[in-house]
Amino acid sequence: MGLRYEKPRGVRHPRRAVATALLVAAVASACAAPSDGSGGGPGAQGRPAPGQPQGQPQGASGALNAYVEKIRKQRAARVLAAKKWGLDRPPLEAPAPPAVKPKITTRKGFETDGEGLPPVFTTVPTKEKVVFLTIDDGAEKDPELLRMMSELRIPYSAFLSDYLVKEDYGYFKKMQDAGVSLHNHTLNHRYMPGLSYTAQKREICGMQDTIQKRYGKRPSLFRPPYGNYNENTLRAAKACGVKAVPLWASEAFPDRMEWREWDRDLHPGDIVLTHFRGKEDWKGSMPDMIRRVMSTITAKGYAVARLEDYV
Ligand SMILES: [Zn+2]
Structure with a gap:
């Protein structure tokens, strides 16, 4: 590169x-x-x-x-x-955000029995060639990532879990100051379906309170750890003020992509998951991972847009 x-x-x-x-x-x-x-x-x-x-x-x-x-x-x-930053080509510029946000419903096969609950989805309905980058957990706190994303002007959203974030709240404050929205990924990253409604609510509302206290803003989005949830999870999320539950259509690593769909490809509105991880956890640094995922996104003719402009 x-x-x-x-x-x-x-x-x-x-x-x-x-x-x-x-x-x-x-x-x-x-x-x-x-x-x-x-x-x-x-x-x-x-x-x-x-x-x-x-x-x-x-x-x-x-x-x-x-x-x-x-x-x-x-x-x-x-x-x-x-x-x-060693990208093989410059990122494409995202089109202007939609004047009206699309109506999002729960993906087929992802429903629970509950009604009126926040939608669970892996792709945002849009015809634009855009995808959304979401980064989870918060283990690796690489200052290079903040510089890289600001200089390249690539938007992304962070889904944070307090047991990792509390090691350095300041790092994610800098991220927020750079225009990144911070969302809810629970206090302790537990397997939610294994918990009672009350315990799930504590995990979700507790993280809403923590983000509000530390960063001055209550998240509107929640992602359950491992993407695992049940009806109680969505009921608890709703009670904690969550509007939507974005999962992901593909996952980025420093050396590969993993795909949810059979065609192993990107689609307009796809949500891409990745993690705050370092060389101890995977084969590369955060910038290595961004280089790899941006190479795929740009080569396929997609731009990265702001999730919060659409959801
Ligand atoms: Zn996670």
Whole structure:
């Protein structure tokens, strides 16, 4: 991947140093831009161009030019960031979020007997070529991951379990500050169907309270450990204020993908699961895993979108 395959040939160091400096400058300016996509529309830059008379409106074409220039710069920054982080190609830009969120129902075969419970699903209904990246548990707290995802502007959602997160609440605060939504993956990562309703409720509501206390926001999404649940799980989740229960259609590792569907492929709206893990647990680092999953996603023509824009 990119950086690793760079072969030193002759006296190339001064040139490489200059290239690196330019790269860092470009990436730094990209990071200064708002990461939520707001403030990028035409007319966002209201200031007249240098040399333009004071008080004279810049006009629609000027605003459009500024917008086009901004998009061009963002794309260039993405290309540079992809190179810096060793991606085989730059991530594709997600389309604008839907004006109205799609209506989500429980996937066939995933129902319980209960009615009016939060929907359980593995794919979000959409025709857009987007997938959603979700990262679970919280064991590995790699600062490189935060930098990488911010510089590449890849959105993701975290499903956190307190027994791992409490080792370093600050790490996930930085993640939240970078625009990542933090969701519920229970206090202690137990096998939920093995617990009573009361015990399940303690696991789920307890994590809602912890995230609210530590991060100031009550999650709307909950994912049961191992994807295992029963009717009591969904009843408890609902009682704790959970709106939806996203599972996953595929799982990413540093060396492979695992697929739920028979066609072993991505589909519009698929939720991709992965974990906060390190080299002790699997064959690579968090950045290695991201390189691998992004290679698959981009090669198949998909962009990563924000789950919370759709659910
Ligand atoms: Zn888990």
